[in-house]
Structure formats: structure tokens, C-alpha cells
Amino acid sequence: MHPAKAECDRVKHLCEEPALQTLIVGYGSIGKRHAQNVRSLIPNAELTILRHRRPPGSDPASAVAARVVYDIQDALSYSPQLAIIASPAPMHIETAIQLANHGVHLLVEKPLSDQLVGIDELLSICQARKTVLLVGYTLRFSQPLQTVRRAIAEGQIGRLLGIHAEVGQYLPDWRPHADYRQSVTAQQSLGGGALLELSHEIDYVRWIAGNVRSLHATAQTLSDLEIDVEDWAELDLQFESGVSGHVHVDMVQRFPVRCGKAIGTHGTLEWDLMSQQVHINSIDSDSKVKLGNHSGTDRNLIYEELVRHFLDCIEGNAQPVCTGADGRAVLEIVLAAKKSAQTGERIDL
Ligand SMILES: NC(=O)C1=CN([C@@H]2O[C@H](COP(=O)(O)OP(=O)(O)OC[C@H]3O[C@@H](n4cnc5c(N)ncnc54)[C@H](OP(=O)(O)O)[C@@H]3O)[C@@H](O)[C@H]2O)C=CC1
Numbered sequence: 309m310h311p312a313k314a315e316c317d318r319v320k321h322l323c324e325e326p327a328l329q330t331l332i333v334g335y336g337s338i339g340k341r342h343a344q345n346v347r348s349l350i351p352n353a354e355l356t357i358l359r360h361r362r363p364p365g366s367d368p369a370s371a372v373a374a375r376v377v378y379d380i381q382d383a384l385s386y387s388p389q390l391a392i393i394a395s396p397a398p399m400h401i402e403t404a405i406q407l408a409n410h411g412v413h414l415l416v417e418k419p420l421s422d423q424l425v426g427i428d429e430l431l432s433i434c435q436a437r438k439t440v441l442l443v444g445y446t447l448r449f450s451q452p453l454q455t456v457r458r459a460i461a462e463g464q465i466g467r468l469l470g471i472h473a474e475v476g477q478y479l480p481d482w483r484p485h486a487d488y489r490q491s492v493t494a495q496q497s498l499g500g501g502a503l504l505e506l507s508h509e510i511d512y513v514r515w516i517a518g519n520v521r522s523l524h525a526t527a528q529t530l531s532d533l534e535i536d537v538e539d540w541a542e543l544d545l546q547f548e549s550g551v552s553g554h555v556h557v558d559m560v561q562r563f564p565v566r567c568g569k570a571i572g573t574h575g576t577l578e579w580d581l582m583s584q585q586v587h588i589n590s591i592d593s594d595s596k597v598k599l600g601n602h603s604g605t606d607r608n609l610i611y612e613e614l615v616r617h618f619l620d621c622i623e624g625n626a627q628p629v630c631t632g633a634d635g636r637a638v639l640e641i642v643l644a645a646k647k648s649a650q651t652g653e654r655i656d657l
Pocket residue numbers: 333334335336337338339358359360361362394395396397417418419444445446490491492493498499504505
């Protein structure tokens with residue numbers, strides 16, 4: 309079945325609109341991906357792309373959108389119903405507040421911002437206007453991580469004691485066809501750095517183990533990359549539940565790694581998000597057993613799931629799996645980690 313047909317069976321009201329006015333803010337790496345996914349999943353989407361910078365000559369974004377605009381007032385003149393904010397993190401909140409004030413449903417890319425200013429105002433506007441606010445921590449749609457979370461909730465490894473998450477990949481390999489030095493990831497002023505850019509891991513350990521009570525962190529630039537941000541950070545987390553946690557993020561490993569481990573009173577779960585595998589080793593079985601059967605390693609799947617979920621939330625079929633409050637909580641952890649790395653102190657949250 310065509311993906312758009314399947315989607316229309318789920319979100320009938322949205323698909324009945326003659327033209328669903330859809331705005332994408334920012335046409336960088338993730339903005340392009342969202343534009344393709346919106347086009348394939350929402351047949352009646354009329355797409356507007358809002359860019360901060362006008363490239364010389366004709367704008368390549370006009371090949372995928374009904375129109376490209378360079379000013380938010382122009383974007384608002386087309387009365388967008390939903391928007392995906394995929395600009396650099398320091399620009400997310402100002403744009404989100406302007407759109408929220410016009411009743412636009414919002415999917416804001418992670419991290420929600422690079423500072424707390426304006427976040428509570430955004431959350432209040434969305435609550436008052438009863439509009440959707442979803443944050444793009446896509447690993448919540450990872451099938452292996454959903455398996456891990458379910459197994460822990462079902463007590464398959466007993467009571468959770470500890471959780472470790474690791475992600476690392478050499479920044480120039482993230483997008484081999486682009487100059488890494490121009491990416492938001494490489495630049496402090498655009499919300500870059502391992503802590504903000506790889507904050508997916510912070511989000512998912514919190515999704516699994518609950519709120520963080522305190523942390524100690526280090527953050528450094530260890531490589532020779534031409535960046536003005538940290539490329540390596542370690543977080544030692546204590547959760548309110550008593551669980552102990554550790555998160556490692558880096559932008560230097562030549563062989564990409566995205567994996568983790570949860571330790572419980574009755575066993576251990578291990579996951580590898582590169583191969584999509586989860587294994588459990590519990591006192592109830594003699595050896596390590598594969599858990600779940602996760603289809604494919606196509607990276608685009610979780611981005612499609614994110615857009616489908618956004619539509620489901622707007623249609624009223626679901627509540628955001630990653631709320632504005634979740635995005636705020638992750639940012640608080642990142643900011644506390646930065647402070648701890650500077651002062652050497654343990655920080656209470
Ligand atoms: N959920 C996920 O898995 C992912 C999330 N992201 C997040 O999406 C956001 C965008 O990231 P990504 O697409 O990788 O970014 P890119 O490095 O590809 O940069 C593209 C975006 O930044 C804008 N931009 C770049 N340089 C400047 C500048 N000097 N001044 C103003 N704007 C500039 C671009 O401009 P323009 O507006 O003109 O198009 C575009 O919006 C970030 O918050 C990132 O963390 C990114 C990748 C994956």
C-alpha cells in the first residue's frame with residue numbers, strides 16, 4: 309500500500325482538507341528529510357519552506373515546495389496549520405512562539421533550544437490554545453529501544469539498577485557530502501556540540517529510567533576537528549528512582565557506535581542501534597537471548613514514524629510521546645552538564 313494511502317486511513321480528517329498548509333522552517337540536512345517525508349506521507353500537504361538565508365540563484369528548496377519564503381510574516385500569510393521547526397536550536401523558540409500564537413501545531417526538532425529562555429512561555433501558549441507540541445527526539449521511535457523499555461517495564465531483568473548509553477561518530481562522516489565545519493553541529497553559535505546535538509541519548513535514558521536527580525559531567529574537545537564546541541562528554545547521572553546512569557557522547561569515533569546496557573537485579577539487557585539488535589541475559593535463561601525482531605536498519609523509518617505520530621496527535625488519536633516538558637527536561641540536563649564540566653561540581657536538578 310502507498311504510504312500516503314495508509315496514512316490517510318489513520319488521519320482521515322486531515323486528509324479530507326483540500327490543502328493541508330504545512331510549513332517547514334529550515335532547509336538543512338533534517339529539513340530536507342522532513343520535506344521528502346511530508347511529501348510522501350501527506351498527499352494533500354501544500355508545503356511552504358521558510359529559510360533564514362536566501363541562496364544565490366534559484367533556491368533548490370523550491371523544487372520540493374509550493375513556495376519558499378524568507379520572512380516569517382510571509383509564512384504566516386499562508387495560514388499554516390502545522391509546522392516542523394528544523395532550524396538551528398538557538399532559533400527554535402522564537403519561531404515556535406510566533407507560530408504557536410497563531411494556533412499552529414508544532415513539531416520542534418531536538419534540542420528544544422540551547423537555553424531555557426522562552427520555553428515556559430511556549431509551553432503555556434500551546435497548552436492554552438490546545439495545540440500539539442512534539443519534540444523530535446526520534447530515538448523514541450526506535451524499535452530496539454521500545455523493546456528495551458517494554459522489557460524493563462515488564463520486569464524481565466528484575467528491578468532496574470543501572471543504565472549506560474553510548475553514541476559516537478566522527479563528525480565529518482555524519483554527512484560526507486557536506487563540509488562539517490559549516491554544520492550546526494560544529495558551531496557553538498548555532499547550538500552545536502556533542503551534548504546538544506547528541507542529546508538523544510540523554511532523552512532516552514530519561515524516558516527509560518525517569519527523572520534525573522543529580523549529575524556530574526566532563527566535556528572536552530579532544531580531536532583536531534575545526535570546531536568551537538565539545539566533541540566528547542561523559543555524564544554520571546543519579547535518577548530520582550535510585551537508578552545509576554552513565555551517558556557517553558562523542559563526535560570522534562571513526563567506527564560509529566550507538567549502543568547501551570541496562571542492568572537489573574535479575575539480568576542484563578544490551579542493545580546495538582547500529583545493527584538494531586537487543587539481547588537479554590537473565591537468571592531465568594542459561595545464555596544470552598535475542599529479544600524482538602526489528603525490521604531493517606533504514607534510518608528514515610524513525611523520521612517517518614515521527615511525522616506519522618505528529619499527524620496522529622493533531623488528529624486527536626495520540627498524545628505526544630515527547631512533550632515540550634520532556635524537551636525542557638533534556639535541555640536542563642545538558643545545561644547542568646555544561647555547568648558541572650566548567651565547575652567540577654555535582655549539580656542537583
Ligand atoms: N531528530 C534528529 O534525529 C535530528 C535532528 N536535527 C536537529 O535539527 C536542527 C537542524 O539541524 P541540521 O538540519 O542538521 O542542520 P544543518 O547543519 O544541515 O544546517 C541547516 C540549518 O541551519 C540553517 N543555518 C545554517 N547556518 C546558518 C547560519 N549561519 N545562520 C542562520 N542559519 C543557518 C540552515 O539555513 P536555512 O534556514 O537557510 O535553510 C538550516 O536551517 C538542529 O536542531 C539539529 O539538532 C538534525 C539532524 C537529525
